[in-house]
Amino acid sequence: MKTNNIAFAFFCALVTAIMAFPLLGLKMVSEGTGMIIQGATASTWIYIASACMMVFLVQLFKTSLNSGVEQFKVQLSRLPTPSLPADQHVRLEKWALILIIGLALAWPFMTSRSSIDLATLVLIYVMLGLGLNIVVGLAGLLDLGYVAFYAVGAYSYALLNNYYGLSFWICLPIAGLLAATFGFLLGFPVLRLRGDYLAIVTLGFGEIIRIFLNNLTTLTGGPNGIPGIPKPTLPMIQTDPEFALISLDFSRSSREEGVVPFHTFFGLDYNPETKVVFLYLLALAMCLAIIFVIRRLIRMPVGRAWEALREDEIACRSLGLNRTAIKLSAFTLGASFAGFAGCFFAARQSFISPESFTFIESAIILAIVVLGGMGSQLGVILAAIVMIVLPELAREFQEYRMLMFGLLIVLIMIWRPQGLLPMQRPHLAIKEAEHA
Amino acid sequence: MLESLLYFIQQLINGLTLGSAYALIAIGYTMVYGIIGMINFAHGEIYMIGTYVAFLAITAMGMLGIEYLPVVFLFALLSSILVSSAFGWSLERIAYRPLRGSNRLIPLISAIGMSIFLQNYVRLGQGSRDVALPSVLTGGWTFGPDDGFQASLSYMQLLIFIVTFISMSLLTSFISRSRTGRACRAVAQDMKMANLLGIDTNRIISLTFVIGAALAAVAGVLLGMQYGVANPFIGFIAGLKAFTAAVLGGIGSIPGAMLGALILGIAESMTAAYFSSEYKDVVSFGLLVLILLFRPTGLLGKPEVEKI
Amino acid sequence: MLEVRDLGMRFGGLQAVDGVSLDVNEGEIVSIIGPNGAGKTTVFNCISGFYTPTGGSVKFKGDFVHTFPDYRISRLGMVRTFQHVRLFSRMTAIENLLVAQHRHANTNLFAGLFATPSYRRKEQLALDRASYWLKKVDLLNHANREAGTLSYGQQRRLEIARCMVTEPSILMLDEPAAGLNPRETRDLDELITAIKHSYNVSVLLIEHDIGLVMGISDRIYVVNQGRPLASGSPEEIRQNPAVIKAYLGEG
Numbered sequence: 004m005k006t007n008n009i010a011f012a013f014f015c016a017l018v019t020a021i022m023a024f025p026l027l028g029l030k031m032v033s034e035g036t037g038m039i040i041q042g043a044t045a046s047t048w049i050y051i052a053s054a055c056m057m058v059f060l061v062q063l064f065k066t067s068l069n070s071g072v073e074q075f076k077v078q079l080s081r082l083p084t085p086s087l088p089a090d091q092h093v094r095l096e097k098w099a100l101i102l103i104i105g106l107a108l109a110w111p112f113m114t115s116r117s118s119i120d121l122a123t124l125v126l127i128y129v130m131l132g133l134g135l136n137i138v139v140g141l142a143g144l145l146d147l148g149y150v151a152f153y154a155v156g157a158y159s160y161a162l163l164n165n166y167y168g169l170s171f172w173i174c175l176p177i178a179g180l181l182a183a184t185f186g187f188l189l190g191f192p193v194l195r196l197r198g199d200y201l202a203i204v205t206l207g208f209g210e211i212i213r214i215f216l217n218n219l220t221t222l223t224g225g226p227n228g229i230p231g232i233p234k235p236t237l238p239m240i241q242t243d244p245e246f247a248l249i250s251l252d253f254s255r256s257s258r259e260e261g262v263v264p265f266h267t268f269f270g271l272d273y274n275p276e277t278k279v280v281f282l283y284l285l286a287l288a289m290c291l292a293i294i295f296v297i298r299r300l301i302r303m304p305v306g307r308a309w310e311a312l313r314e315d316e317i318a319c320r321s322l323g324l325n326r327t328a329i330k331l332s333a334f335t336l337g338a339s340f341a342g343f344a345g346c347f348f349a350a351r352q353s354f355i356s357p358e359s360f361t362f363i364e365s366a367i368i369l370a371i372v373v374l375g376g377m378g379s380q381l382g383v384i385l386a387a388i389v390m391i392v393l394p395e396l397a398r399e400f401q402e403y404r405m406l407m408f409g410l411l412i413v414l415i416m417i418w419r420p421q422g423l424l425p426m427q428r429p430h431l432a433i434k435e436a437e438h439a
Numbered sequence: 440m441l442e443s444l445l446y447f448i449q450q451l452i453n454g455l456t457l458g459s460a461y462a463l464i465a466i467g468y469t470m471v472y473g474i475i476g477m478i479n480f481a482h483g484e485i486y487m488i489g490t491y492v493a494f495l496a497i498t499a500m501g502m503l504g505i506e507y508l509p510v511v512f513l514f515a516l517l518s519s520i521l522v523s524s525a526f527g528w529s530l531e532r533i534a535y536r537p538l539r540g541s542n543r544l545i546p547l548i549s550a551i552g553m554s555i556f557l558q559n560y561v562r563l564g565q566g567s568r569d570v571a572l573p574s575v576l577t578g579g580w581t582f583g584p585d586d587g588f589q590a591s592l593s594y595m596q597l598l599i600f601i602v603t604f605i606s607m608s609l610l611t612s613f614i615s616r617s618r619t620g621r622a623c624r625a626v627a628q629d630m631k632m633a634n635l636l637g638i639d640t641n642r643i644i645s646l647t648f649v650i651g652a653a654l655a656a657v658a659g660v661l662l663g664m665q666y667g668v669a670n671p672f673i674g675f676i677a678g679l680k681a682f683t684a685a686v687l688g689g690i691g692s693i694p695g696a697m698l699g700a701l702i703l704g705i706a707e708s709m710t711a712a713y714f715s716s717e718y719k720d721v722v723s724f725g726l727l728v729l730i731l732l733f734r735p736t737g738l739l740g741k742p743e744v745e746k747i
Numbered sequence: 748m749l750e751v752r753d754l755g756m757r758f759g760g761l762q763a764v765d766g767v768s769l770d771v772n773e774g775e776i777v778s779i780i781g782p783n784g785a786g787k788t789t790v791f792n793c794i795s796g797f798y799t800p801t802g803g804s805v806k807f808k809g810d811f812v813h814t815f816p817d818y819r820i821s822r823l824g825m826v827r828t829f830q831h832v833r834l835f836s837r838m839t840a841i842e843n844l845l846v847a848q849h850r851h852a853n854t855n856l857f858a859g860l861f862a863t864p865s866y867r868r869k870e871q872l873a874l875d876r877a878s879y880w881l882k883k884v885d886l887l888n889h890a891n892r893e894a895g896t897l898s899y900g901q902q903r904r905l906e907i908a909r910c911m912v913t914e915p916s917i918l919m920l921d922e923p924a925a926g927l928n929p930r931e932t933r934d935l936d937e938l939i940t941a942i943k944h945s946y947n948v949s950v951l952l953i954e955h956d957i958g959l960v961m962g963i964s965d966r967i968y969v970v971n972q973g974r975p976l977a978s979g980s981p982e983e984i985r986q987n988p989a990v991i992k993a994y995l996g997e998g
Binding site: 305315317318320322429431 | 795797816817818819821822826827829833834835836837838839841842845846847849850852853854856859860862874878881887890891893909910913
């Protein structure tokens with residue numbers, strides 16, 4: 004047995020070397036008219052060698068290490084599974100949510116401009132995560148092309164504004180509606196597909212949409228995108244000189260009809276930060292609305308039907324549930340939230356292009372849902388914060404961001420597939436009833 | 440008249456060439472799906488790695504002053520196969536084996552993570568920009584009038600056909616005639632039973648991944664030499680197309696993967712030539728959607744009955 | 748109420764069911780028995796619409812339903828359980844019963860979002876009905892437990908409760924006693940009899956436990972290798988030589 008172990012450990016180290024040597028140790032560079040191979044720096048060789056050594060040692064002492072890892076895994080999966088009774092835990096979650104919301108409201112008045120900006124980005128991903136959570140977390144449909152609905156929302160605003168001058172507030176519901184329509188159209192063909200096929204087909208749709216956006220240049224601006232998208236304004240009722248509905252925008256001055264700069268209206272000095280704060284609060288308001296709606300939906304027949312579909316589709320059928328309608332409702336509603344998020348995104352960025360809507364975006368949103376815990380709203384919020392804020396904190400590791408991201412997904416699946424904050428069941432009060 | 444016929448033939452040749460290479464990648468998908476029922480989302484990256492190693496190998500040969508084509512080619516082939524197989528083997532052990540038995544979506548998500556990891560691993564090592572390889576094998580036959588359109592079959596394309604054909608033949612005879620090949624088929628049909636019969640299913644599964652990786656590496660070498668350019672993200676699209684081919688032909692069926700790939704290659708080539716090259720990917724995805732809608736078991740697949 | 752005539756189901760080269768006919772009238776308990784692999788579950792699947800039979804007909808409450816999809820037949824008042832319990836494992840017991848009442852619920856989005864009185868009334872009604880049946884199967888204390896954490900016997904009872912909450916006309920049970928100990932089997936016996944008497948629901952069941960079958964059935968059909976072998980009252984079946992031969996060594 005001992006020799007077997009050593010041989011296998013050596014084999015693993017060898018495989019590691021094979022995987023590392025050519026791709027990390029060598030690199031092609033151009034010299035003159037041709038290409039030559041350049042060896043890596045000494046430190047890279049050392050890393051490679053130590054990696055092989057580590058693999059060798061780990062494999063050699065695998066059995067003793069394994070029991071240690073098992074212990075760790077058991078502890079990890081035991082984490083916040085509470086010993087509290089179910090109803091108390093649900094109340095705890097409610098208070099946690101209230102606390103987070105309070106913090107979120109106070110945030111812009113406590114921190115710097117760039118932090119507010121970052122928080123706005125987090126909120127966008129929270130919106131997207133919550134929307135995808137309906138499709139993946141609640142209904143159990145793995146949608147890998149979610150970014151397509153995000154794109155529809157963004158381009159709706161951009162194009163409607165570009166061609167027809169429609170304002171943000173008018174475009175917001177339209178964006179949601181258009182995205183929902185796309186969700187409906189996409190939902191139809193994928194209805195009968197099995198889980199993994201559904202994933203690939205949705206991925207294909209996402210790519211198809213991106214290709215169309217990239218190539219229908221006269222309509223969508225192609226790879227150059229659409230610039231000059233106006234930021235949202237704050238509707239306000241003006242009482243003097245006359246009663247009118249005006250819009251407050253957040254620039255220094257404004258020459259448009261019916262638009263008054265915010266600072267002028269309130270008699271304040273112009274402060275460029277108010278724009279950022281306004282955007283943040285707007286995103287927060289959208290998030291809160293979405294959280295409220297989804298929280299209700301989960302406790303409604305529609306939400307229960309989604310979860311039932313995820314748990315056991317055949318049982319659903321045997322109870323008379325129409326899985327077509329259930330899947331479509333999940334897709335459509337989930338898509339509409341992405342549409343809202345997309346509209347806001349376009350407004351915030353002022354410029355959109357197909358580059359923002361690649362598969363990687365879908366993967367990030369999926370990772371947020373999975374990391375948070377399928378179905379869990381609080382989990383999605385936490386995961387979005389982790390996924391967006393952490394890379395910012397570790398700026399020096401920017402290069403390794405995507406690498407770590409991929410690794411993180413694998414590790415979560417292996418070690419804690421239920422996510423950081425697994426969804427808690429709602430607790431229902433039972434009255435003893437006398438008759439059916 | 441002759442000209443449009445020659446043009447058509449050219450697209451056919453191009454399509455078949457492309458399709459053959461896709462077939463090599465598609466087989467990896469279909470074998471893994473047939474044996475453990477999962478989509479190896481990271482398989483495209485294995486192909487991409489094969490291309491990169493081939494580039495490195497050929498450049499190395501160039502540096503050493505070795506120009507004799509068979510030697511260069513063979514060296515590129517062997518080193519690509521070696522490295523890709525190492526990745527295929529590790530991939531299965533690290534990211535999939537621990538998840539065997541859980542519901543289908545979890546290994547798929549893990550595979551997505553691995554795909555992103557591998558793309559960026561190569562990006563860190565080799566840079567995100569395109570790397571170019573000077574042509575190794577040039578020239579070919581042309582036919583057509585001297586003053587009009589001339590269809591051509593390049594030596595490189597011929598090489599692709601030959602190597603693909605040899606690989607397929609080796610694989611087919613391995614699967615149908617060797618003892619291990621029989622074991623592979625047994626495990627694909629009924630894993631529990633195969634286990635009970637004493638077949639080491641873990642070893643067979645590893646072998647399946649390695650074979651798939653090796654074939655993807657061959658595709659990487661061939662297409663890399665054909666196109667002369669690579670970047671860390673070519674695996675994504677190539678993988679999706681190869682998967683489409685596998686589904687088109689009937690997932691789980693090796694001849695299906697070959698057939699599906701050829702059809703896909705021709706469809707793509709024709710679209711690029713007669714319609715628009717920007718939308719050729721849309722055709723591939725469109726085909727995928729249509730097939731899954733109307734005949735999810737594929738052309739050569741058997742209809743599955745839902746066990747209730 | 749349920750008329751099955753000459754039912755056939757073919758999978759490729761295999762004729763799994765061949766020429767099975769049966770009737771279930773109102774307020775009856777009818778059992779299907781037969782050696783393992785006899786195609787009994789396939790018969791169930793054909794009747795309930797999960798498979799489309801390749802031959803024969805199924806008439807339920809006067810309509811020919813053999814071409815209907817499963818959920819449509821279910822809505823007509825036919826519900827079934829499965830050989831391997833199919834609960835919504837990560838949902839609580841009471842949620843399982845609420846989902847089953849989907850058809851009676853107010854599915855209007857806006858009514859639900861703003862919790863209108865009519866919505867709340869319907870929800871309360873569903874909750875009451877769910878509580879009632881949980882109590883009936885003695886699971887009220889576990890109402891807020893995840894269904895997957897219940898014991899096997901409890902899960903089986905929950906599955907039946909979930910069916911009853913839909914107010915069906917006919918309840919189809921696929922091997923309800925499988926894996927139950929004798930005490931649990933007796934409880935099941937009482938439950939099924941109560942269902943027939945107190946709620947006037949017909950029961951069609953597949954079972955291996957001959958004791959249970961003989962005790963509660965009004966009529967029995969015997970199926971062997973997909974083909975009908977015999978039918979009649981428990982007494983007749985008990986003495987039928989062909990049945991005894993088919994079961995040689997069993998039961």
